Structures are given as C-alpha cells and as structure tokens.
Amino acid sequence: MSMIALWFVVTTVGAPAPAMIPPPPSEPFIAAATIDDSLEIEGEALEAEQLKKRLFIDVKVNNSGPHRFLVDSGADRSVVSDGLALQLGLPAGAPVRVQGMAGMREVATVEVAELSLGQSDIGPITAPSLAADHLGADGLIGIDALADQRLMLDFDKRTITVQDSRQPYTGGSSGEIVVTARRRKGQLIITEASVSNRGVSAVIDTGSEITLGNPALRERLFGNRRPAGMKEIELLSVTGQVLKADAVVLNNIRIGGLYLNNVVVAFADAPPFHLFGLAERPAIFLGSDLLSSFRRVSLDFRNRKVRFTLR
Secondary structure (H helix, E strand, C coil): CEEEECCEEEEECCCCCCCCCCCCCCCCECCCCEECCCCEECCEECCHHHHCCCEEEEEEECCEEEEEEEECCCCCCCEEEHHHHHHHCCCEEEEEEEEECCEEEEEEEEEECCEEECCEEECCEEEEEECHHHHCCCEEECHHHHCCEEEEEECCCCEEEEEECCCCCCCCCCCEEEEECEEECCEEEEEEEEECCEEEEEEECCCECCEEECHHHHHHHHCCCCCCCCEEEEEECCCCCEEEEEEEEECCEEECCEEECCEEEEECCCHHHHHCCCCCCCEEEECHHHHCCCCEEEEECCCCEEEEECC
8 A cells, every 4th residue: 555645844954044924915815726637646647536635726936837836734845846946947045954754855945036826926935846756746835835824625626725814714604613723833733633532633734645643642542552454554755755654544533523433544653743742742644635524624824723614
C-alpha cells in the first residue's frame, strides 16, 4: 500500500528569508479552485480515490499564468516548483532547510516578486523550490499566504474558495459544527478531539492525503501490541524522501462534537510532531481523507475557527 503525503515546515539557513505578509484583497472572494483528475506523480497515474482529494487553485506568478498550485494548510511557506522557476527565470535566493515528514533537507529558493490569487497580490517572497515530480503541481500555497484568509473546502462541489477572514462569515447552516482551535507556528490545532475516548491534539492538514498519528497516540491506543489489520505503508514527502508508517482502520474519532468511524490512520515518528511540541503527547494530523468525510470544511486562520458541515 502506497500513499502520497504532502507536508512540510521550512527553517532558514543563515539569515532569515523575508516574511510574507498578505495585504487585504480588493474583493472578498477568490475564484474557486478545482481538483485535478489527470495528475501524475513520477509518471504513474494516481488512483481515483487519491485524485479526488488533491485540491488546487489557480495562481499567477509575477503576472504569468495562471499556474496550478496545491493548497496546503500544513505547510508554513509557499513553494514554487523547480520547473516553473526555470521557465520563468526566477532569481535564486538563499538556501533553506525544508523539514518534511521524512526528515530535513536543504533546498534552493527563488525570489518571487508577486503571487496573485484572484484579487489578492502577495509578495515579494523568497520561496523554496522543490521538484515538480514530488509536488505534483506548479507550486504550493502555504499558511504564509493563508494567515488572514478563510479557506472553504467544498467536497460536494469539489471546489475551494478563499475569502478574506475580515469579511463576515455567511456560510452557516443548521448542520454546521464550529470548533475553536489554537495556533502554533501558523497551523490550526484542535484540542477538543479524541480517538477511542483518549484526548489528542489534532492539526488540520489539507495537503496530506492520509491522516497521521504519532507514536504517543499509538502507544496510548495499543500499548506494545500490533493490532490486527495493521499494514506497513510508505509516505512520500514533497522533498522526495520516503517515510515508512503503519496504517490501521480506527473508529470513534471525535472532533468537537462529531464522531467518525472507518478512518485510516498511519502511525509514524514524523519530525513535524517534534517541531510543534506534540511528540510526547497523543497527536494526529487530520488529512484530506478524513476532512472529505464532511460536506464542507471552513478554516478561519485569523479567528482560529474550524467549521465542519455534515453531509
């Protein structure tokens, strides 16, 4: 069993790279994103179950494009693929260390004058440049570009909409559950969550195609035993590194007042758990496989609200 996981955190090498602070957009909404139905990773077409969870939005780079970027709430920096950087002749920047789920790697960066998402113009930024084959896209929009945004994932319509979070929220419905999250290093962390009645810290990660638990959660659930049905899989990071994990189907996963069953959870001692201070306590990264169980999921980064709309 093989799954593609997209997740990373960036740290600088030497002097820090310029921070990216998005200005307010001139209009509240950005054009809806689409889902790729023909994406290939390293020459092999992904299965349909994986394809439907890979979410993209059109982005212009230095007024060129649009180019297709993955939207990843688990990445702290936006990324431009090496192929697009070469095509546009983007100037080289200082190298950075990219901390993926499988380990750290030093990578090149490029200077981008402007990223345009609909009516929002962001930049200038120094963006890590990663292999297009591993990204599976022209680039990646991280939380540096989403810090003042509200991200609406509509799994029924298979679209994403990005809205300035300073605008009033108008998507409420009777089937909606709102959970207040904490922010750590930009990511939204839900503490009102549990697995089999055992409390966990849950990180919202739209860029990962599988939900990932840490060793502390595995030990809390199973002790030293290996549960029936657990299988070894490989997770591929955007850096091209591979991490071995053990996956099993779990029931009774609670997020706020919501309960989910039949969720595949992979367990691995991934470096990001250590970066967020979540290595010693049970924690879980909620991937797009779990998030797509809902009709819609709205992530309000500025106000630390996560809204789940039931099917």
